Amino acid sequence: MGRRRSGPSRRERPVKSKPCVFCKENIAYVDYKDYNMLRRFTSDRGKIRARRVTGLCPQHQREAATAIKRAREMALLPYVVGR
């Protein structure tokens, strides 16, 4: 059996546009000191979650990533969990 060619193999779902949490709360600066908030954007292994998971806009995803890296450097967040 080959791959099915006819028809859309993946169902098209209506795109829900969800505003980024920082945009919604009007946060201008993502602070690396607020590590408990940043923890929401890391996986349980301590990795930075992808934008499609976090739902952040490009600007805030970038800023959140920088903030997480700064927090890691200051030992507020782990580089890796459960080694």
Place this chain on the structure above:
Amino acid sequence: MVHYWSNKIQPLLPGWSHPLWGSRNRPEEAKIDTYEVMFIVIPELDEEQVENTIGRFRTIIERTGGEVGEVNNWGRRKLAYEIDHRADGFYYVMEFTAGERTLPELKRILRVSDDVLRYMIVKLPPTYARKLLPETAEVSG
């Protein structure tokens, strides 16, 4: 007689600056940047020695023409990972404005200070409204 287009040379708005010249025309209005430094001080010291250490950096900032703003003591906290076989440290956050020599001098002193595990100096965005810092002292012993 004034040339009809002479008004086009004038800045359009009071705060207007030429895209290429920038704010070079108004150097006296240069904005003072606010910085923030976070220290992790080694846990072997007692509170008083830590205060002395922080006071040392405060004098460095003030001596070099800076001004120290808010100082936040986060207390003794557990580190997310070990640094030099130490599991915790004293966290201090200090806001300051810098003079010309402040940053290189502060960095130089911090680099040679054995009682500081880590430090980080961050320039705060000018629009950043001060918000409440997390009141944390997770580890106390």
